[in-house]
Amino acid sequence: MLEKENIKFEKTVLVGIVTQNQNEEKLAEYLDELEFLTFTAGGEAVKRFSQKMDRPNPKTFLGTGKMDEINYYVKDNGISTVIFDDELSPSQQKNIQRILGCKVLDRTNLILDIFAQRAETSYARTQVELAQYQYLLPRLSGMWTHLERQRGGIGMRGPGETEIETDRRIVRDRIALLKDKIKTIDKQMSVQRGNRGAMVRVALVGYTNVGKSTLMNAIGKSDVFVENKLFATLDTTVRKVVIKNLPFLLSDTVGFIRKLPTQLVESFKSTLDEVREADLLLHVVDISHPDFEDHIASVNQILQDIKSHDKPTIMVFNKIDAYRHLTIDEDDLITEKTERHYTLDEWKQTWMSRVGEKNALFISATEKANFEEFRKRVYEAVRQIHITRFPYNNFLYPDYDDAVEKEDKA
Incomplete structure (x- = not known):
């Protein structure tokens, strides 16, 4: 259940369809996310409607019978807004609104x-x-x-x-x-980025609400706004961070999401310049979320869209303190073991092992679990980039263990 503050929420219903490419389980996941989006926008989802279809109805998205069912529910329960999980065409939105007589939004409209x-x-x-x-x-x-x-x-x-x-x-x-x-602001920001000097740039990327801002606050000792809602951070925040005498720039960027509106990707491309110009990406993943693999795929797709998918990347699997796996009794011969039953150690033996030890970290930003290992890994990655760029400077930034020993002696 989503925790609701003591404020008045708009009563909404959510609508989605089951197709050949989207089964009932996947639709349920999308509608869960749509409900969180609705909550973030100030609405309360009181009911969900779905229909199995080969393809959406070009006029009303859903079939006539399902539209009548939604119409009766809207009228009987004082619903103010109906939200569709997929983008509606202009004619579909106009026709549905005429039938229902209330606000009709789609996922894109809601995110905007x-x-x-x-x-x-x-x-x-x-x-x-x-x-x-x-x-x-x-x-x-x-x-x-x-x-x-x-x-x-x-x-x-x-x-x-x-x-x-x-x-x-x-x-x-x-x-x-x-x-x-x-364009004018972009030019000003480009000048600002140029004035930051030759410091290594590190960018936090990831799905929305995975803990990027919390991690930014923890490592950068900054005060970035954090909230358990989607898109808590819109404006890119850049901080100078120093680990064991090695300075670099760390930026926190807007979170990505599945079915991200193309209009937003286009208009926020300039904001994503921080990602494009970064030397190192920290791809933060909420491993406690059951769909984290889909989230990774969505983020990778957007990174590819902005031509940043080939940058050096460290996968940071966050929220290990909140990770829960389903357990199966040893005598249970009926239940099929799936990814939902994996322990963290079992996950590490899957495709994550191919990512490589140096490119995968398991931490908790709130509990600071494995945080020293995280700092060490980031330090070594930034150091490697720095000495590659300035080979004559490498004596200034020793290996992490040497730097710790040097700092302890000091």
């Missing part, structure tokens, strides 16, 4: 809304606004009336709050203006 809530700086707000306009451009017809600020709630933040503007030219002009603004 969370980003609008979380954006703190002018740069982040500009990036989010650009993504929102790009999403709304093909959906202008009939969309603006329910996106006014006066209605409030999930999906209501952003471009639609001004006036009912159905003129596509005005929206395109706004998109062009935002792109120019981002």
